[in-house]
Amino acid sequence: MTRTPIIGGNWKMNTDRAAGLALAKAVAAGVSTGTKSEVAIYPPFPYLPLISEALCATGSQVILGAQDVYHAEKGAFTGEVSVAMLKDVGCRAVLTGHSERRHVLHEGDDLINMKTLAALNGGLICTLCVGETLHQREVNETDHINERQLRAGLRGVTAAHLDRLVIAYEPVWAIGTGKTATPADAQNAHSHIRAVLADLFGNDAAAKIRIQYGGSVTAANAAELMKQPEVDGALVGGASLKPDDFVAICKAAGG
Numbered sequence: 001m002t003r004t005p006i007i008g009g010n011w012k013m014n015t016d017r018a019a020g021l022a023l024a025k026a027v028a029a030g031v032s033t034g035t036k037s038e039v040a041i042y043p044p045f046p047y048l049p050l051i052s053e054a055l056c057a058t059g060s061q062v063i064l065g066a067q068d069v070y071h072a073e074k075g076a077f078t079g080e081v082s083v084a085m086l087k088d089v090g091c092r093a094v095l096t097g098h099s100e101r102r103h104v105l106h107e108g109d110d111l112i113n114m115k116t117l118a119a120l121n122g123g124l125i126c127t128l129c130v131g132e133t134l135h136q137r138e139v140n141e142t143d144h145i146n147e148r149q150l151r152a153g154l155r156g157v158t159a160a161h162l163d164r165l166v167i168a169y170e171p172v173w174a175i176g177t178g179k180t181a182t183p184a185d186a187q188n189a190h191s192h193i194r195a196v197l198a199d200l201f202g203n204d205a206a207a208k209i210r211i212q213y214g215g216s217v218t219a220a221n222a223a224e225l226m227k228q229p230e231v232d233g234a235l236v237g238g239a240s241l242k243p244d245d246f247v248a249i250c251k252a253a254g255g
């Protein structure tokens, strides 16, 4: 099974209007040739319309995504943003279950599941992020945690959603720390994730779902990680703020 790699740039709470626009334009220009991977960027909410217009103006294939979404359609949910609002400003993708939402904003599996379902039902590409903490890793719970987060996050997801579903394995201890899972660690965790997906959706469907690795991916380590047969791309934080590095990661995946 050949899966088209997908590289995401999760900007988190970084950039400003001018820097975000410049970064998006540099990424769009940099990946317009020489990469066969799909490329998505996830800027902060306020800059989405501006960046959407800039990507459209150049006819870029770069997918615009949001870092979060709320599952309700509309109403009294102060501070929240709906799927329809994201689509209205040109988003085609969204992240759910990112470890910073789980551990800093205290989102639980049920909320993450509702967000994931709303995104998929609304036609967005949804990247559900899973991953263990350092303590969970040390007590050998990596596969168990990933499985629990997958089964809970994907409750109610059906075959009709699967072409828009991406999973990101992001070990919490590797995010923003400079510590990367070894290629073998990533391969092992991804294999177990795919086995869970096969149990949920069948072998053929599971074989088509892309599983990204995230956690201190750099231009220097991307190629080695993405050589692993079960690693179908990367979800990149820090290095996605540096256009040359991010473009190099995209090319390492799709080259």
Ligand code: 13P
Binding pocket: 010, 098, 170, 174, 175, 176, 177, 178, 214, 215, 216, 217, 235, 236, 237, 238, 239
């Ligand atoms: P870093 O690449 O900065 O470790 O962040 C990874 C991440 O959280 C991407 O979503």
